[in-house]
Structures are given as structure tokens and as C-alpha cells.
Amino acid sequence: MAKLTFNELAYNNLDEFIYGYAKKPVTFKNGMVIGNGIVYPELNVTLPPISINESTMKKVLSQYKEMITGACEKAIKLHAPGIIVEIELLPPCTFNPQWGIDVAKVVKDVLREYEGQGLKSLLRLTPVDIREGNDLVHMYHGEHWDKVMKTFQGSAEVGADMLAIESVGGKHLHDEAVMNCDLPKALFALGVVGAKDMEVLWTNIVKIAKETGSVASGDTACGFGNTSMVLAEKNFIPRVFAAIDRVMCAVRTMVAVECGATGPDKDCGYEGVYLKAITGTPISMEGRTSACAHSSSVGNIVGALCDCWSNESVEFQRMLGGMAPTVYMEQLIYDCRLFNTFTALGQAKIYQDVMVASDKKLDPHAYILDPKVVLDLSAKIIKGKTTFERTKIAAQATIEELKRGIAAKELDVTEREVNYLDILEQQLATVPDDEAQFTAEMIKNNTNDKFDPKQYDL
Template sequence: MVKPVREFRELAVKSLNEFVYGTAPNPVKTKNGLVIGGGTVYPEVNLTLPPMNITESTMKIVRRHYNDMIEGILKRAKELYAPGVIIELELLPPTTINPQWGAEIHKILRDKMYEYEEKYGLKSAIRCTPNDTREMQRPPLMKQGEYYENMLETFALCARDGADFLSIESTGGKEVHDEALMTCDLKKAIFALGVLGVHDMRFLWGKIVDIAKEHNSIAAGDTACGFGNTAFALAEQGLIPRVFAAVDRVATVPRSLAAYEMGAVGPSKDCAYEGPYLKAIAGIPLSMEGKTAACAHLSPLGNIAACVADMWSNESVQNVMLLSAPAPTVSTEQLIYDCRLMNVAKEESLENAFKLRDWLAKSDASLDPQAYVLRPDVVLEISKEMVKETSPLARTKKAAALAVEALRQGVARKELNIAEKEMKWLDIMSSQIDTIPDDPDKLWYEIQKELDLAKWIPAEYALKVS
């Protein structure tokens, strides 16, 4: 496994009095002077196309959509006196497979953002997020091949053309994790996250950090969207227990932390609900999403997700017409008003900011275990113990165990309601964790006979089949 360039052995956030939205121990500054984590919460608008095919023949329509979306977003941000706005361009598979298409779309947005800054003084920044197209080949090639090469080229072209932040929703280990979710097998999930996921993250983020340095961009961060968010989507549909999804979420933290071990500096990706743990440990600024992401997915984390956010996002919204305006423009307005409230509370006093933070937490935390594990005090307590472990697997295993115990304590203190039918899963998960060795080689030896090796290639993760 690639060695990290940084190690996190203690928390960057020492107490609840340092853990609040808008402020991070290690803020990030863009080339035009926007400071993320420096005191102000900024909206991050994520925009995408309506359902359509992307081909050479439709690229004219694609360009028009992106031009219309960015014009509407920036115009509304100017009209509402936003102190700044971040745009996230999540490139779709065809516009990552064809790097020139991705670069062209990025330039449409970037040029319009420059124009609004020059004409109106509206500061903005853009996050470029290529699609992890490696998974489009089955079984995936993680370190080689056309999909991998084109993905890196897309990063490089957009960074060259002025992308402020580079991010991705990487998928290393997802095949095994998906299998684990279907059977609620925590041992497999921890292997996927703490062995496969960390290995791939360290490899990939070493490359992304190098691209960012070469082109004066900021390596921002990853997300466990394909892992923890898949779990919470399944839990929302009643297909797996909510407590399993909550524990799985905390277990994703060491995997996502690997980006920062390799030199990323934030802000983290909006759909990384594990973000509060990353801020507590690495001190990086966060983008988070909650109630204003209902345009993309439903969630039990609508308010609590904002507690320690430094940017507030809508996840992703299609360019469709609503009664008032196109949906990306509507999302922009919603995000600006949310950020305005948080910023005004903080400007009046830090005490008011803490009060709003605690209200946001209290409104969600007791109603769902997935929300409870995002309570700022719970995040700090788990993070403090997690970082005492030194290996990714041991940290992932410890994270899961600490999450189970936190849920137990929450129920015992009457701070958390868990459905009776789910309570037994706390004991089941504890038993599963007890069977997991701390040595990744030993775990691989034990678990390989239980895995479908036709779905992924162990050699891509430096593993040999015995």
C-alpha cells in the first residue's frame, strides 16, 4: 500500500467550542481570495443536465444547457448579494471518457464566472469532479487502461483551465462493499473500506494531488458516496437496517481520510456525510448537504448535516423548469438563504452560532441513528478514540465498534429512538466486528473464499489469491 505523506494521530478540533459551521482549523484560500473555513459559509451549487444522451450530435444542446444554468445561477447570486458562490461541475461519464468535452463544459462555466467577477465583483470558485469511469469496465481496472487515463486527463485539462478545486467520487472496493450491504455483512464492508478502499484512495489521490500542484489547483477531497450513501439509500427504502447504515457511515471515515493523508486539503465533497469526522481529525473545511439536497435524494439528515459545514450544497439538480425558474436557479436561492441565516447568527455572536448548531443537531439526532452519529459531540468522541489506531484496517474496525457503542449509549440515555426490530442488530454487528483480525493479510486470507472474485481484480489492490 502507498505510504501517506501525512499522518493524523490527534484531533485538529479539540473541543465543541471549536466545532462549528463556517470555521475550520485549516481554511483554504482560492486564487481570487475566497476563504473556505475562514468564518463565512458559502453556497455550493451542483448542477447537471436533464435526462438526455450525450453524443457528438447532442453536444450543441449540452453546451446550451450549461451556459443557461451558469447564467441563471450567477445572476441570482448577484441579485441576492451572495458574498460568493462555489459551483460544482460533476462531469457525467461521457464527458469524462471524452476529456475534451469535459474541458469544454468546464470552460463555459469558468468563463462566465470570470465575467461576473469582473463586471459585478461576484467572487466564485469552481469544483471540478470527473466521474470515476473506471467502474464502467467489468471487472474494473483501477490503475491502468483507457478509462483510468482519460479520467486523469480530464482532471489535468480542467485544472489547467482554472478549476479551483479537484474532487471525485471514487469507487475502489465498491464491488465488495455492495455485496456486503446486500447481506449486512460488516466484516466484508470493513474489508472493502479499510483494505481495498484505502489502498485505492492512496493510489488515486497521489495522482490527483500531483495534478493539482502542477496546475495550481487545490486537491479538495473525495466522498464515500458509493459506500455510505448507498447504505443510507437502501436503509431509506427499508432494505437494510438504519443502524447498519449508521455504523457503515462511520466506518467510511478512514477511507475518506486517506485523501488528506495523501495531501488533499479540502473542502471535502458535499455528499461526504462523513465530513464532520474529517474536519475533526484533519481540520479541513467541509462542504455538506442536507434539506436542500432533497432535489437529488431524500434523507433523514436534513438539518444536522449543516452543524459544522463551511459550504452548503444542494447535491445535484437537473436543468428542468419549475414554476418560478429553472431548478439550478431555485437551488441557488435556497442555498443562499440558508447560508445567510447561519452567517448572521455567527456574526451576532459565537454563542448564537453554537445555539443554531445545537438546534440543527437536536432537530434530527434523536429520530434516526444515521443522524445521531453526526452529532458534533458524538463525532468528536468517536474521532478521538479512532485516531489512536495506527493502521487503516484497525481504524475502520475501531470506527465501527465505536459507532455501535455510541448508538447503544444514545438509546440508554434516551437521546435516540431505534426501532425495536433493529436493536438486535447492535449485538449482531458487535459479534461480526469481533471476528475481524487487525492484520489485513490475515483478513484477506480468511475472507477471499467468501467473495465473488469474478467481480473485481485483487491484483489491482496488490492482493494475491491463495
């Protein structure tokens, strides 16, 4: 299948670039439409610490059933117009595909039961990308690849409405780049290795989705951009590096859409705002309600463009208000009620402006999520003809925009952060324009024994 190309922005009017509305809404079999005016809550749940094996699978399935039942009961009580449940499978449930398929079936069966009571719902199923480790033969064939594909296929066949993944192609390189604040290596990991991996992976996921009647929703650079963001939040790396890295991630993540994914893009991909700007696909975002999983400085501004509102992931644990998944479903529903009420009152733009203003000035990562900044940077990114060119443009354009914002006093950062912008710009200047030359240089100088170019057919 030929890749789609996006050479123009989906949005030319900033007033139209808002939460709840996407240029390309996605309609599901049960009538739910994502991106057509209603923001839906997306609950992401996971198990408490437990050994997953043959002897514990009955208990595992029972806990998933109990989690989703409690969440659905709460959704009916609070009159939710519809809900989304995401299951990010734990590693044993992808290494053993039938276990993952059984989880998908149990969850979908509960959702079907409550659909009978009037609660519309969707299941997003996210196998873990197990394509790493010393026993990996190849990224695109062999045991690891086969198990990921079998988990997708089987889960879709038992009713998963959306297929998603947090893919890891190039992650070993990127981890090293982040720890050393090495922008050229991050560019290689995302714009060359990661982009190539995304094309192969998502061509296959889209094929499975078409065969099974499910929806290929999208990827996320969680293992890349979120790693940078969380490390910056802990002051291990500069915050400006994490912000630049996030915009670069957008080019890699967009490859899924170029291969046929339709959205809604996955919640922990904060770069989804750039996908929405360029491709028009709806996106899921996570903010203040994801504090159960990780801290950030972008808790409000991420809501400015969301079409689904998620909590990242919460364990099945008891809280004073009830079991945690049920509690978080309540929080998500109330957040979405605010989104949708502002829209119904014709005040969505005011609410968006408040969310943006509350975070934008305080952190570089928040700054690059401002809808105006997103459109400005996206317009520059699409001038590139390849993912490599676009990733390089994303880095340079973000550096320039951060410098402009700091000079205009629209962004507050420390002097250390300002100095790092100059250092990173100098690093980027060493990257040649020729992708083949750059790739050859990066492979020749590679010292990361976890990265084997042959596993990627490089």
C-alpha cells in the first residue's frame, strides 16, 4: 500500500483548531464518533503487582472483569455519553498471545453487557512491543514479531475496536541520546531508525485492522518523548532538550497515519497535537488525571486539543473513594463534562485559552503544546520531503521558537536552559543534509551494543 503524504496543514484557522473537533472524525460500528464535538473519557487500567502465569490467569481475568465492571457502573451513574477503555497489555500477555486475547475478550464482554444497558463504549487494545532483548532475532520476523502480530490479530477478532502500540524501534539509541543530550543521535533514532520501523510495523497493523473490521488507531513515542519529559521533570536533563525531542517525535509517530492509521492517536503521545495539525486525525491526550502514573508540567494545556481524555494508567488498588479505576473514571467523566459543557455554551475557545495560559509560560514542554506554536512549527515541518528532513526541521524550528519565546518573555526558563539551546543548535549544525551519508556515519560510529543495524535491515 502506498503511503499517504501530508504536504499541507489540516487546519489553517486557529479558531477551528480546538478540542473535541477533528477534520477527520472516526466513526465506529456502535455509532460513537471521535472528533465530532464530544470529548470522551478514556480509562486506562492495569493490574496491581502480580505474577502472570498459567496458574494465575484465572485471577488476572477476574480482576480485569471487576475493574471494567466498576468503571461501567460509574459511567452509567454519571450519565457518560460514552466511554473508551484502553488495555495496555503487560509483557506476559504479549509473550503469550492467547493470554492477551483472553484479556481483550473478558473486557469486551463486559463492555458489551453494559452497551445492552445503554452505555456506548469502545475498547482500545495495546499489546506491549516485546521486540527487544538479547534473544531478538529480527525486528520484522521471528518469534517476537510473530507474537505481537498474533496478539493484534486475535484481539481484533474477539472485538477490540482500536489497535494501538507504543513501538520501540530505535529506542536503545534514543535512550543513550537522551542521557547524553545528544541531538544528532536522537535525530537518527527517530527520523531514520524509528521511522523505518514504524513504516514496516504500521503497514502490518493496518492490514490486520482492515481484515478484522477494527480501527488502526495510532502509535505513541511514549518510550521516547515521555522518557525525555519525565527525566527533565526530575532535572536529570535540560527541559529544552525534552521539548525539542517531543516535536521531533511527532514526525516518527505520524508515520502510522501515513501508513493508514486513522486515530484517535494514543493518549501518552503528547506529540499527537502535531499529528492533529498536519493530518486532521483525532487524538487522545492525558494531563492532570495522569498524575497517578507520572508527574508533568503540562497538566492543563494538553486538554486544549484533545478529542479523548485519558488518565495514562491506574492500578487496580483500593482508595478511600473506591477502587482506583472506578475513581479515575469518575474524574475523567467530570473533566469531559466540563469540556463538553463549554462547547455547548459556545465558550470552548475561552476554556481552551485558559488551559493554555495556565501552563504555557512555565515550562518548555508546555510551550510547544500551545495550539498556535503547534500550527507554526507544523507548517515548517511539512516542508521536508522525507521523515529525516522533517525531523531535522522539527529540531531546528523548535530551537528557534523556544529562543523567540524566551526573548519575548512568553516562556520562563533558567539561564542553564538558555545556554543548552545554543549547544543543541551547534550539535544540529553537524548533521549533514544527505540522509544516506548521515546514516552511514551514525552506524560507523555506533558504540551501543544493544543496537544492531542488521535487525532493522539497515
